[in-house]
Amino acid sequence: MKLAIVLPAYNEEKILRSVLESLPKKLTGIKKIYTIVTDDGSKDKTYAVAKKYATVALRHKINLGAGSATITGIRYATRKLNTDIVITMDSDGQHDPKNISALIKPIVNKKYDVVIGSRMLDSKGMPPIKIFTNKFANFITFIFSGIWASDTQTGFRAYSRKALRKIKLRTTGYEYCTEVFAELKRNNLKFIEVPVKVIYSDYSKAKGQPIANSINVLIKLINRNLTKL
Amino acid sequence: MITFAQAFTAFFAALVVTKSYADLKRGRENIIMFLFWVCSWAVIVFIAMYPAVVDLFFAKLSGETGNSVATALAMGLTFVFFIIYRLYIKADRVEKTLHKLVSELAIKEREE
Missing domain, CATH: 1.20.5 (Single alpha-helices involved in coiled-coils or other helix-helix interfaces)
Structure with missing residues (x-):
């Protein structure tokens, strides 16, 4: 099987190299691993670092958001590399690469289509405000998708080729995290959550979705559902 | 005057x-x-x-309630909301098209 690890990146020149170098070079059941970094219109040397240390470096001419950057990376993986599994993860060092094997195992064993790396199954060390906003986001996701999951906002996920063929995303910002669940329900895709460790540093805590953006996300999700009618 | x-x-x-x-x-x-x-x-x-003509118009619209100011405001607000919604939809469509263009360009440049 071929695996692509997609990392959307915005102004991550300081940490991107160490993140890419920490990714596994070999995994059980995987013949070839690609790393795809989408530079989302960074103002620093993120793209130069990506070109040097990633298998594939893509570049957005303007900043569009994590959702768009992720989708660009996934598009490349499915269209040009024809990978069997795609993992998405953050490029700010928040996600532990050691969890990648647990993420892909249910797909390699052909038991599930999508695996969600849940930070909430073991939320030790997570700031209380993040726990609260994640739970609120889970509730909103339940309203829009009918699926209850412990961590609907994590970017650490694995998708099978079948899932990527069926999932059609219409949102482009952070709201894509929620939209994926609506697509899982619509396409009857099987998913499972596995616990993942989060590395909270001052650097990674400063990144991530600002709480004030949640109103914007909610409006876009409402719009998505209204224009679907 | x-x-x-x-x-x-x-x-x-x-x-x-x-x-x-x-x-x-x-x-x-x-x-x-x-x-x-x-x-x-x-x-x-x-x-x-000619605000008097308008008063008469909204008085007829509001019927027995006779609350022409409230009727005028409600209708005006409805229209404004409609315009805001239309603008939002258009901006959203433009944003989606922009996202698609930038994404496809990024992939195309990689292949060149």
């Missing part, structure tokens, strides 16, 4: 129509849009100049 509010409305209407005409001449706006703005602002100026 013309009030300050009426003069202000007429001045603002003249400004908008002049700008719209200049855009029409430069090819930035089509004749339909120009006529739309002319008619819209003509209505607004008429309302400003």
Whole structure:
């Protein structure tokens, strides 16, 4: 099987190299691993670092958001590399690469289509405000998708080729995290959550979705559902 | 005697129509849009100049309740919300198209 690890990146020149170098070079059941970094219109040397240390470096001419950057990376993986599994993860060092094997195992064993790396199954060390906003986001996701999951906002996920063929995303910002669940329900895709460790540093805590953006996300999700009618 | 509010409305209407005409001449706006703005602002100026006629109109619309001001405000607000929604949808479509273009360009450049 071929695996692509997609990392959307915005102004991550300081940490991107160490993140890419920490990714596994070999995994059980995987013949070839690609790393795809989408530079989302960074103002620093993120793209130069990506070109040097990633298998594939893509570049957005303007900043569009994590959702768009992720989708660009996934598009490349499915269209040009024809990978069997795609993992998405953050490029700010928040996600532990050691969890990648647990993420892909249910797909390699052909038991599930999508695996969600849940930070909430073991939320030790997570700031209380993040726990609260994640739970609120889970509730909103339940309203829009009918699926209850412990961590609907994590970017650490694995998708099978079948899932990527069926999932059609219409949102482009952070709201894509929620939209994926609506697509899982619509396409009857099987998913499972596995616990993942989060590395909270001052650097990674400063990144991530600002709480004030949640109103914007909610409006876009409402719009998505209204224009679907 | 013309009030300050009426003069202000007429001045603002003249400004908008002049700008719209200049855009029409430069090819930035089509004749339909120009006529739309002319008619819209003509209505607004008429309302400003003859408020009594408008009062009568909304009094008839509000029927037995006789609350013509509330009716006028409610209708105005409804229209404004409609315009906001239409603008939001258009902006959203433009944003989606932009996202698609930038994404496809990123992939194309990688392949070159």
